[in-house]
Amino acid sequence: MFNYSAKVKLHHTDAAGVMFFAHFFYLAHDGYEAFLETRSFGLKRILQQDFLLPLVHAEADYRAPATLGDELTFEIEVTRLGETSFTLSYRVVNQVGQDVAGLKTVHTAISQSTRQPIPLPPNLKAALQPA
Amino acid sequence: MFNYSAKVKLHHTDAAGVMFFAHFFYLAHDGYEAFLETRSFGLKRILQQDFLLPLVHAEADYRAPATLGDELTFEIEVTRLGETSFTLSYRVVNQVGQDVAGLKTVHTAISQSTRQPIPLPPNLKAALQPA
Amino acid sequence: MFNYSAKVKLHHTDAAGVMFFAHFFYLAHDGYEAFLETRSFGLKRILQQDFLLPLVHAEADYRAPATLGDELTFEIEVTRLGETSFTLSYRVVNQVGQDVAGLKTVHTAISQSTRQPIPLPPNLKAALQPA
Amino acid sequence: MFNYSAKVKLHHTDAAGVMFFAHFFYLAHDGYEAFLETRSFGLKRILQQDFLLPLVHAEADYRAPATLGDELTFEIEVTRLGETSFTLSYRVVNQVGQDVAGLKTVHTAISQSTRQPIPLPPNLKAALQPA
Numbered sequence: 001m002f003n004y005s006a007k008v009k010l011h012h013t014d015a016a017g018v019m020f021f022a023h024f025f026y027l028a029h030d031g032y033e034a035f036l037e038t039r040s041f042g043l044k045r046i047l048q049q050d051f052l053l054p055l056v057h058a059e060a061d062y063r064a065p066a067t068l069g070d071e072l073t074f075e076i077e078v079t080r081l082g083e084t085s086f087t088l089s090y091r092v093v094n095q096v097g098q099d100v101a102g103l104k105t106v107h108t109a110i111s112q113s114t115r116q117p118i119p120l121p122p123n124l125k126a127a128l129q130p131a
Numbered sequence: 132m133f134n135y136s137a138k139v140k141l142h143h144t145d146a147a148g149v150m151f152f153a154h155f156f157y158l159a160h161d162g163y164e165a166f167l168e169t170r171s172f173g174l175k176r177i178l179q180q181d182f183l184l185p186l187v188h189a190e191a192d193y194r195a196p197a198t199l200g201d202e203l204t205f206e207i208e209v210t211r212l213g214e215t216s217f218t219l220s221y222r223v224v225n226q227v228g229q230d231v232a233g234l235k236t237v238h239t240a241i242s243q244s245t246r247q248p249i250p251l252p253p254n255l256k257a258a259l260q261p262a
Numbered sequence: 263m264f265n266y267s268a269k270v271k272l273h274h275t276d277a278a279g280v281m282f283f284a285h286f287f288y289l290a291h292d293g294y295e296a297f298l299e300t301r302s303f304g305l306k307r308i309l310q311q312d313f314l315l316p317l318v319h320a321e322a323d324y325r326a327p328a329t330l331g332d333e334l335t336f337e338i339e340v341t342r343l344g345e346t347s348f349t350l351s352y353r354v355v356n357q358v359g360q361d362v363a364g365l366k367t368v369h370t371a372i373s374q375s376t377r378q379p380i381p382l383p384p385n386l387k388a389a390l391q392p393a
Numbered sequence: 394m395f396n397y398s399a400k401v402k403l404h405h406t407d408a409a410g411v412m413f414f415a416h417f418f419y420l421a422h423d424g425y426e427a428f429l430e431t432r433s434f435g436l437k438r439i440l441q442q443d444f445l446l447p448l449v450h451a452e453a454d455y456r457a458p459a460t461l462g463d464e465l466t467f468e469i470e471v472t473r474l475g476e477t478s479f480t481l482s483y484r485v486v487n488q489v490g491q492d493v494a495g496l497k498t499v500h501t502a503i504s505q506s507t508r509q510p511i512p513l514p515p516n517l518k519a520a521l522q523p524a
Contacts, residue, residue: 010282060189145408319453
């Protein structure tokens, strides 16, 4: 489990006074990037190698609104690690422990040069194992 | 079926050279706003009344990358219209007819003043009926 | 003079009920991309050649708020075309002709491979001439 | 002087491989919000009172590109505190001390209810004084 913290900023909110739903996906991905770095496998390093990890699926369930100044924690976990794809799950709680949202992203690997699917590189699989 | 067109702009793309996955949700919501307006029920009017339509779920399946300059069409349909919520489905195709992505958003109604769930207002339900 | 139209969407607005100031820069750049395309010199083509046009300066004056559903027109003009840089000016008016904002962006040319400044390529200079 | 740190995330970058220019304005505003909170005057509190602080001007000079994974520090200072407006200046340096950008934002005060200009509220002026 990796925890990523993000504060709700003015530009995250909309005229209805709450965080716009799509921003949760950005913040989740920010957390995923921070998570990869703790495994010494940052996206920067990935972009310099010969593969990419495009998303094939993303979803979110929204349970409570997030408003300006809220302190959100994204609890991130690798919930599936297959041969050709992996799934991350995110539970989002706010500063009073309220369950705000749950998200899931599914990632595959492709070759940067051919743009064709490839098996997950072994060093990436190792990096994604439970700590 | 309502068609919403959007061109992939530089700020939609990322260092991997393709549209960042979360932008599909923004563009889908832009299309939903345009769709509501064709039904004379724009979000602006909604914000001035006593209800809001928060999302409780959003999801996307990504099938092909979108790159700078691509002309995307979001084909939007109300695929479920219940008593307390409705679902919109979006099929995204590019300028050569390729199936780029499919999205779904689920919306409920709440009272602006109490922030409690309410049944879908009758005039909204009428507006969301198939044309 | 090139006109670019953009509607204020929910995700452009913030909890203060108006368009967040930074979004004007996104929309202005969207307009710049559309303008370049009318000159047969889209950013996509530029990215495929050996140069880039990074901004060295951007500024905006805000004169009236933009709110959800407003129809903004960005009137875009090349106001300076030098040997190594050019300046675009944008006047933003809304659907009732009100002066909402004025922006300016200054662009230079660099080589994609060396990342060093280069003179503006002649075909770009030709494309940026008043029509 | 207040320092705000931000890491360049994938969604900040574009197909040219660098942070899109407009994102600097978001991050600067994020820093401004964090700065106000250290003065016990967060935007959330402001939105609950009867005034708003709309920007009338924003500008940026870009001196070096920011790329994925860069650690940016926004050094924020109140460089002018007038009767009806104030100016914030931001110097952006990266993890190796390189001068990446300089920004300025000018804010005025308006009444939330009348949307008319008002003098800067005394408690805000006090909060913005050099520490």
